[in-house]
Amino acid sequence: MERPIFIVGCPRSGTTLLQLMLHAHPRIAIPPETRFLLPAYYRRAEWGDLDEPAHRQRLAEWIVTTRGHKFDDLGLDPAATIAEMAAAPPTLGSMLGTVLRAYAASHGKPRWGDKRPTYIRYLPDLIRMFPDAQFVHLIRDGRDCVGSLKQMSWWKYDTAYAINTWARAIDNGHEAGRRMPPGSYYELQYEHLVADPAAELQALCAFLDEAYDPSMLRPHELASVTPRRKTHHARTQGEIDAAAVRSWESRLTGAEIRLAEHVLGDRLETYGYDLTGPGRPPAKDLAHYYRTAAEAKQDDFRRRARDGWRRIVTEEDVACRLSTDPTLMPS
Template sequence: MGWSNWMQRQRGRARRVYADLVRRRSRVRVVIASEPTLASIPIFIVGLFRSGTTLVRYILGSHSNIACPGETTFLADMDRMLNDERSLAGFDAMGFDRSDVLSRARQFVAYFYENYARSRDKARWADKSPTYVDHLDFLAELFPDARFVLVVRNPLDQIHSHTQGGRLRPERLDRYGTTAEDPRILGARYWNEKTLLLLDFANRNPSRCQMIGYEELCEEPEAVSRRLFDFLGEPWQPQVLRFWEFDHDQGLEDSRIRTTRSISVSTGGYLEWPRGMIRACRDIVRDTATSVGYDSGVPEVPGSEP
């Protein structure tokens, strides 16, 4: 049994190496760029890192009408510019107020997304960038008719994946604590803060947002995906659940998605943690987890600390 599992892991690694080295290229078909029409309703897939946003991206990108590139990130810088007093003062000195700048920015952004969609023979575009969790209000202002797919995941599973069980400390977690603290504690604070941002935005924009749970999507992919496409105003197409049959331009996401041939949930890795660590992280996220439906997914841990 051990040998079989080892061989299975090696085959998985080999497939990922092939995807990384041989297929690491854009498959975007070159087209003659045209001016944006702003005719389609944009879609933004937003969630925390390691929460399932890439799976949602691949599902949406397998629809015949939706093109979704890898992470873009550049809209974060545009948000900062359009909310920087010195920048706005410079525009104002030339006779342009913020609404003028925002209108031009909308055209600028749509130019790239719309031409990308055309390169994929699609009529509508989507974006999947976890960093945009900090820029939701800007995106809603930039594209007033945009739809938002907000992805959440069991906090302890997300923390486990994000920090590789405490062995990894992503740079983005530095602001959540000190170097002496366990990365999982920092990860819990990150999950709590960013999930509150998602929840607040969804509560203020209920008609524009669809919040989906990673676990429910994996356990009931057709039911959840049908609701999602209905929310987006797109007809149901069963092939979206066979996303591995389609080409997807590669981004910054976990490379394992490129060799995935099924939809299955990854959960429970945090059960290997010391009980005290589970308790500490649970205490940080408990209230917010309950607010997004994970009250039963953040368990009490009996017994004493190991």
């Protein structure tokens, strides 16, 4: 089977490490983060009827030539990729999948996919485009994710937003996982992955219906596929270790720990993360968090409502049709 594989999770949960582990597999290629799947989906009205060759050509050129899409990081020939996309089955998922499949082919591998933490908020959209995909949700202690996000120069939000980002990642994963067919959604924890990588990767390979390969234990040998400008992935340059586990103890203030454990407590305990029990946070901190969470929820609701209306009025087909197994093709 050549089912697509998508790695998702809260930002700073270790998804780049997992990407490199899977990319080390002799049959799987997962590229550095791309930035064209979701924009293409939400702007799909602009491309018109993809049965028209000119429309497919325009979409292909937009994907390849738009600077923010990170196409250059894939190392593919632009003209050849445009031609391949234009010749793909006339659905959005097929054209997008063609780029990822071309990346895998450039590495001599049959299975393709993508990795981007943000995808955890858009799983229903990805399922519409890739109905036969398998989704791997990497989960890390929410306090560690928050502590790491605080240190990122590209993170422009406050601690409350970071805490809510982890909560939404967990909730979105659970919601989508309940709706997916069996064998489509898999969770694993970062702490288990770095403590016993061989066992965790063997279990993951069983889910993916792939034979485990020991080369997956040496992701640092492939770290060069991650663009060097991304210095925040420096840990992937070395061998697997658990040094970053519980880093929140030194990165978060007492007030931040109280807030995180109060609002995330049930979710944290579900995954076996012990709470320190430092007490209830101040009312002003809780009020700010719940305002932040409510605003984020409203944003998600408006986005889904707009997209839901478009799907009702257009009845469009966006599903990828590149699968070699007819039983996995959408009807």
